[in-house]
Amino acid sequence: MNKELALYALDVARSLGASYADARLIKTVSETVETRDLYVVYAADNESIGLGIRVLVRGGWGFATARHLTKLGVVAAVTKAVEAAKASSRLLNGRVKLAKEAAHQEIWQSPFSIDPFKISTNDKVSLLLECEKLMRKTRGVKQTSGLLTFTREKKLFVSTDGSDITQTFLTSGCGIDAQAGVDEHFVRSWPNSFGGQYESAGWEMVQRWDLLGNAQRVAEESVMVSKARQCPEMVTDVILGASQLALQIHESTGHPTELDRVFGEEENYAGASFLTPDNLGKLKYGSKIVNLTANATVPNALGTFAYDDDGVPGQRVELVKNGLFVGYLTSRETAHELGLDRSGGMMRATGPGFTPLVRMTNVSLEPGDAGSLQDLIADTKKGILLDTNYSWSIDDRRHNFQFGTEIGWLIKNGKIVEPVRNPSYWGITTNFWNSCDAICGPSEHVYWGIPTCAKGQPCQAIGTGHGAAPARFKNTKVGVAKPAEDKPKGAAHSKPHSGHHHAKVARHHRHCAGGSK
């Protein structure tokens, strides 16, 4: 990492009239192994290094990347950024101003126990193939797959405010799935769908999620759900499994509390928010037991960091307190615009090639007092447990949502009585969160990682974390997808997402369609 080059970029920016500039020099290495039906279908490493420079000139933003990591390349990039900023400054309602922030100097490393890059590729492949072999022993399993992916990112941030911060992030992801059925196919995944679980951790997270130990159960559940009946349409009490609740939080709490979105900056693509400033401190967002926070300081969660890309320390910020909407996700620019003294430190970019945006950190539902998942099920007279995300959609103001899960378990008199296929549920954000009457305790609380949160133009995909324990929501509409009997004859079955469609689109077209947005 050539710090001199980054500092040189700041000098050039100053000399060209920038009132503020920051430079991010980022080196990334990654490794991915993917198996499908006992074959290695993808074994790939990636290495990249880049410099992104952001400048404020006459109150307008400009951003550029260096084509070459040389002094000449830096001068060219800074010149482009300054020219862009000058053009921006000629179409402003007012000059951009930033909330104050002290200069910081720090070197930080995300915590891990076992370096996954020191585990041999052979061991990684062997683990996935062993899982696949075990899953395929279950009669009725038709397809199996597995994924392991690891990234190390070393990021230097320097700014004209005097900050000099080096952070190294280690991220690991792991997952397996099994698909069952003859003419119809149903998937079960572990630890989560769409590639699995992602954490800011090392190989120890792969060990902890015990892919091999869960392979047989996953396979058996895929067969079980393939034989289950369609989830009935009904209004009932819903218990969301923790990973599904994580995505519910992401879509209906995380995104609408992004202050740049609230201010209309995402109107054209990701949309706006119903959580306008007049609601701050007034809106009853959820029931009294609902406490939602954004905490960038949680060890090992995917949205964890020491400093954001504004050079602001990671913080814990309350978003919803005892059901009341009390806070936003902010940057230095949006915090100043709202009249806050300081940014909450939520400004991040996807690598050196993008300018930072307000992003979720670890937006989480604080644990409650409903004990374990088993305790919550036992406390539910009639309802359904919905587990592992399968489908997700929410409107551009974040009111009207619909989710589907891989499996549903009908609950009667405190006991699980039957699995159902194709479960879905629908709601309006504030109605839904106000219907929350029980949240499981700390023992069930997990920080789930969503690796592909999409936002911005050009679109950026970034990792976010979401702590959640299973929770219950009263009188929720379930089975909202067209019931089986309404479907065309001979087509009343479902099959799993290949998980490939959106990834294919994104890879082929080099943008981030798909993912969560």
Next chain:
Amino acid sequence: MITEAKCKKIIDLAIAHAGNRVTDMQVTVFEQDQATSRFANNEMTQHVDTCTTTVTITVNAKGRTATFATDSTSTKAIKRAVDKAIETAAVLPHDSTTLRVLKPSNLTEDATPKFSRYDPRIAALGPEDRLKRVKSIVEVARRGRFSAAGIFATYLNSYAIGNSAGLFRFDQQTNVECSITMLSASSSGWQKGYGCNLDAVDPVALAEGAASRARKSRNPVYVRPGDYTVILEPSAVLDLICFLYDDFTGTEHWYETSSFYKKIGKSVLGKNITITDDANHELQTGFFFDDEGMNRKTVTIVEDGKLKTPVKSRRSVKYLGGSPTGHGAAPSSAEGEFPMNIVVAGGDSSLEEMIASTQRGILLTRVWYVRDVDPNTKLLTGMTRDGTFLIENGKVTRGIKNLRFNQSVIDMLKNVVEIGQPVLAAGEETFPAVVPPMKIENFRFSSRTKA
């Protein structure tokens, strides 16, 4: 901008460095220069100018395939990438199904593109040129007392493929993109344009189109969810039919996971639906060769509602028969193939005629956050957005509040009663494609929202 000669040099270096340590290898070089002027609230909010280069090296060492990608084009980095890929391949299990790379002698058609998708005017645009266009959009907004948000962006893409059998392909293209949302206190309107040459996108016309939709949808009213006749503008059609693309691939048929598995030769959509994949269509965008170096052939996927054939890669034809169609993903990829240049045949109705023939229905500008609910029946859910209108007695009468739909796209394409002229449409769920507006019966809305 990277040159063809530079790409060739990188590829030759990699192949020479690997030598006889590999059975085969393929190298791709992709570079994108992207400049985006982003605006909201009638002011510029971002102005970025970036460049990314990726060299991807895929080696087959005795049936063991591994990939290493780097963003450096230095000799040292390329050699290291080759060495690392070989190192990784060595520890992988042997795969007897591994394909050899494509030989140049297997390219049976003329490899020269029929026309260029490179417009030097786009490549030459600078920040002041983009500012000028954004200002013209904001001017339209201010005149109509709207707030404008959106982007004006340009792309310069260079792509080269070479392999150890001597194949080398190279192409460069430009793209221009302009997406505009106009907002009033109670409504919004949206338009998006995309193309390979500068004339394909007229920011002022798009701005006026978005403003018109925002104006007409002011003070929207609730309508009851249910089954409606709908008229979908091309972008809305695109963002729904793209969920069938996977089902049009050979690999999904091979894996028996296509919704159309075992239905080749059978009627699967309405008789008025014909879908081709045609990289040579004059309105299309994208490179003329696939990620294995094959020419992208024109494939009729659905003709008069009957499924003719999926697109096929060199791998999937081993299991399905037939010939590869030039839609393959890179070697070693789990992705198989993909239709990248969809063209849906048009009809003879104009949008105005569709509206005039509708007693009661809904006109949709844009759909949003569309996701599979039941991938076998292709039941999709999503929302309307930025210009949703009620049609009564052959006229657009007023804007309506947004609705959530739960609708099978297969059923939708069985219920098309009128089709307009296709255009290069751009949406949010996929890349642009050539699709027409459509009038559809019995489109199912399941709930409504506040906005």
